[in-house]
Amino acid sequence: MATASVILTVTHGPLDGRSFRFDERTTAFLGRARDCNPQLPDDDDHRTVSRHHCLLDINPPDVRIRDFGSLNGTYLNGARIGRRDRGESVEQAAARAFPEHDIKDGDEIRLGDTVFRVGIDRSRPEKTKVVPRCVHCGADVGGEIGDRDGEYVCAECRSDPDQLARDYIAGSWRAGRYEIVKLLGEGGMGRVYLARDLGTGELVALKMMLPEVAADPHARAQFMREISVSQSLEHPNIARIRDADSYAGVFFFTSEYCAGGSLAARYRKQPVPVDEAVPLILQALAGLEFAHGQGVVHRDLTPHNILLAADGTLKLADFGLAKAFDQAGLSGLTRTGTAAGKPFFMSYPQAINYRYVGPEVDVWSLAACLYHLLTGLYPRDFDGDRDPWQVVLETAAVPLLSRRPDVPRQLALVIDTALRDKPAIGYPTAAEFRNALLLKGV
Template identity: 75%
Template structure:
């Protein structure tokens, strides 16, 4: 997807996006694309609007700008006269899908959306064949937006247990499993406790439903990305076993962690330092190993830091969000759902999602420790303010303001770890681990 400036001082300038990202348009130095901070662009706010991109799909949302964002001549967001930027940011503006040929206007600058799909031989004549759900046969042409490939309709998506029974009927990776219970549900699907019929081994089976039709190329791309994470071998990383797709459903099986997640643990009450810090130290060990193999998690939260039956920490879901994104299967979720809110994301990941580096995982893990000790997020997300604006405009609250019982040496480490501008406080997992060992215990 390319944004082409067709009117304004930057006429002819192009901004190209070939992979999953979220970007902020405006005059501020951290915006990408950034419009000049000069007299010609005074009608453009510093943080004007957010575009969520998963080529060829994209959505746009105004950020409470002074002069409004316009899509094809229609205003889609603008703060009220007399409101401050902070008050405007607290308003909720709807997201709008972007299509090929759409025009976006910010002040006097107009950008045209140009979407180019891969040149591939035609597989389906849609004038003759109606795209249908692979499970019930319902017409899904309006749901998939012209995509080709297998798709599960909205009604079947509401019956995940039936889908997993169909999946098991086709065998998972050539292995037969039985389902024992539901372990949890998230933005991409449902997780089950399953058991290998032949060996009796318990595993976690996650079923993921693509937000768009899944063609053979998307499935192959998903498996290429997953193969990288299957190579991770560390006692503090949940082992990924089988992965694949069947009947429009993507799946993987991984090591089962009977102790639940850190989210389950903190839901019962905040943890003491003597319990929380050793847990995070183990997670940092797993993180360091993954980063050494070139794998960045990009979605670390207490929900995917798990506990084995013996209490060993297991970081889970390495690379899964990226695999789904890179294959173009996830639809657009980061800005549109609760799972996509940046409670554990640093500033760098919001302004440049596609270039996420290992340091963003280190920041996220420090945010997890903060959460264990306070049962709160590092930033204040209260008051209905757009959470992405919160990340852009605010810093982490010093932890002793949340919990005065946190020892000062540990507080100093965490406060330093949660700095994210101009750069993240601790760039590597080893750096944060060393600081916690020296001053946090």
């Protein structure tokens, strides 16, 4: 059961009285386009509203809004929060970064003549408020977490994550079982360490994840439930999660250590020969097909979490971590602004239907990874400061041969088909994409 909901109620305009309820972590686009939710009518009364007018990042009970450089602007409580200048083109406006604004219960959003009132339903009884404290040092963190309940690590403790990891491993989480050897890397969700299992002597990858919001019991339970499914995945091309737990606001996971590192680190945006790139993706597709057969969708495939073992075997890592962490609401409001929220390897269906994506979005992302290996570039043109979400909504992948003419034509056509995502993704299953590559690409 959700612990909070965000409700948008139309209080003025042709849709007066209609309500839109969001119970889970999601991204909502407002405008006249058919892929918007809420969608405003495409009629004379709404000509002042852009097709993709603004973006709502929703993580109940938190909400954030950003205008997309619309002609007539978005208004929050009567104040304009974004609008392109008169005479400024859509392209010029898209190259500007419009600020994001947090939304509170009772706030009003106006697009043209339509007004939405924001309601936040916490769906839980009132209780005596206590001063929220950092579960690591005990400092008051009320200003950091607002009205949220749950365990939280303060900003000062977060500033030294290595010490935080050592403290938890030594004293709290699986006490005495692991020791940290060195830092392997860090990303949008946390830090990854090389660690040693003191019982077996085996080297493992240990990931520490700190929620951006207070982790209440419901969110922790939802997250760990999802991870238990991912732990069951046993396949040569999947880096299995060995151990997982949460304690005092921190989540830890261990998985097999892949000494060859990630594809992103190995190739560093340098074009890779066809006869090297395609076999790597074929291995990835084998792992992907198995996971999908078990009902698990990755939803965050990038070259950073596709790893190589010491013997060259490719391993898909972090299966289910990003999806579970985000859907449980633990990642905070990250999809609109930070690097972790930029959809460089995300398909159009995933952008507009974030909560209900299926296996086909992983196939698209893996095709995007192959494109990136072959060209050193992203499939779409994420040029300058243009809003990346608008790029996904409004542009298609650049044909492969226009960026790398020496790729065999039949292979390029297969990859271009895989990266088609309107009205549907070109290859809906990993098996179909894999078979097409085997027929035309190897």
